[in-house]
Amino acid sequence: xxxxxxxxxxxxxxxxxxxxxHMYTLPKPGKGxxxxxxxxxxxxxxxxEAGIVAAMEKGPxxxxxxxxxxxxxxxxxxxxxxxxxxxxVPLREMERMVEISNPLGLIGCICRKAxxxxxxxxARESTCMxxxxxxxxxxxxxxxxxxxxxxxxxEEAKExxxxxxxxxxxHSLMMFGPRFIGGICNCDYPVCDALTIRLDWGLxxxxxxxxxxxxxxxxxxxxxxAQRCQFGALKMNVTLDKVNIDxxxxxxxxxxxxxxxxxxxxxxxRTQIPELKEVW
Amino acid sequence: MVDKSALxxxxxxxxxxxxxxxxxxxxxxxxxxxxVPFWCKKCLQICPQVVFQVYCKQVLKLxxxxxxxxxxxxxxxxxxxxxxxxxxxxxVCPEGAxxxxx
Numbered sequence: 001x002x003x004x005x006x007x008x009x010x011x012x013x014x015x016x017x018x019x020x021x022h023m024y025t026l027p028k029p030g031k032g033x034x035x036x037x038x039x040x041x042x043x044x045x046x047x048x049e050a051g052i053v054a055a056m057e058k059g060p061x062x063x064x065x066x067x068x069x070x071x072x073x074x075x076x077x078x079x080x081x082x083x084x085x086x087x088x089v090p091l092r093e094m095e096r097m098v099e100i101s102n103p104l105g106l107i108g109c110i111c112r113k114a115x116x117x118x119x120x121x122x123a124r125e126s127t128c129m130x131x132x133x134x135x136x137x138x139x140x141x142x143x144x145x146x147x148x149x150x151x152x153x154x155e156e157a158k159e160x161x162x163x164x165x166x167x168x169x170x171h172s173l174m175m176f177g178p179r180f181i182g183g184i185c186n187c188d189y190p191v192c193d194a195l196t197i198r199l200d201w202g203l204x205x206x207x208x209x210x211x212x213x214x215x216x217x218x219x220x221x222x223x224x225x226a227q228r229c230q231f232g233a234l235k236m237n238v239t240l241d242k243v244n245i246d247x248x249x250x251x252x253x254x255x256x257x258x259x260x261x262x263x264x265x266x267x268x269x270r271t272q273i274p275e276l277k278e279v280w
Numbered sequence: 281m282v283d284k285s286a287l288x289x290x291x292x293x294x295x296x297x298x299x300x301x302x303x304x305x306x307x308x309x310x311x312x313x314x315x316v317p318f319w320c321k322k323c324l325q326i327c328p329q330v331v332f333q334v335y336c337k338q339v340l341k342l343x344x345x346x347x348x349x350x351x352x353x354x355x356x357x358x359x360x361x362x363x364x365x366x367x368x369x370x371x372v373c374p375e376g377a378x379x380x381x382x
Contacts, residue, residue: 042336043337046358050358053304053361059300113334117324117325117347143339199294202294
């Protein structure tokens with residue numbers, strides 16, 4: 001969806017124009033407008049989410065209003081459209097993203113900090129990456145980064161990404177400010193907040209640019225891919241003893257592709273498939 | 281430059297609106313007892329549905345908060361819609377600060 005607006009003919013997150021711009025436009029916590037996702041202001045973001053749950057108890061109109069409010073605040077603060085500030089990206093394109101952006105800093109994940117009170121102080125534990133010059137001012141907010149940022153080269157970043165991919169995390173990008181790609185998340189349901197509210201309420205994260213298509217000639221029904229799918233899109237067809245992928249639910253994260261020992265799953269461009277090109 | 285208003289914004293909404301309103305369990309936290317949630321983190325990590333979240337009440341510039349200092353972090357019940365009332369958090373809480381009612 002963002003490709004039409006910011007892609008200049010290619011996939012928008014591979015367009016180098018989306019990395020250096022608009023760095024200092026984010027509102028700071030406690031300054032100016034009330035930002036729900038400022039640099040470290042997790043509290044107001046959590047309250048917004050609790051507000052949606054409270055609205056579900058009141059009725060459908062209240063729920064729709066709370067969803068709309070969430071989208072509007074995201075658009076105002078992050079410059080997103082429809083509240084979508086993140087997108088799922090497969091491993092191979094993540095590797096191209098870390099070549100484009102600089103500097104790269106491994107940091108602790110804010111969702112795991114909020115949901116499980118994990119601090120992720122070492123580079124080994126870190127599951128989040130900050131991209132671009134915005135990371136250079138991290139020391140202003142040590143509470144967000146828990147006092148540690150581990151700077152890495154693009155080769156080290158690729159190794160880190162592959163390791164997380166092996167463990168089964170869904171890679172996604174995060175936008176901070178209009179068309180500025182500022183972070184790489186590695187998510188799983190229900191610990192990642194963005195992925196959780198996307199799957200539960202349809203908020204926050206766009207599907208990836210691809211969908212997974214299985215090759216039944218190569219598939220031997222080992223079921224490794226089924227363990228890796230976070231979206232409930234991939235099940236085993238017990239009758240045929242082959243994999244079955246629901247492309248309407250597929251987010252195109254590519255975990256099944258990278259996990260398949262026989263190379264039976266490939267990623268196809270979503271925009272080339274008529275029924276799926278509007279399904280984000 | 282593409283006109284933003286002309287873009288087709290996807291509106292995925294998996295929530296069954298016909299079911300709303302629905303009643304969820306009420307989880308009350310006694311904040312006079314629960315003072316160091318980020319340090320304790322027992323309820324956060326035992327909950328099978330990840331209902332709770334913790335946040336720093338006041339994020340200060342150039343200062344990292346001490347999780348052992350009482351009242352710096354606050355525990356919140358966020359996803360009450362997912363709570364299955366297994367009472368694990370109630371049992372694990374060393375201060376007995378959590379009560380769940382329906």
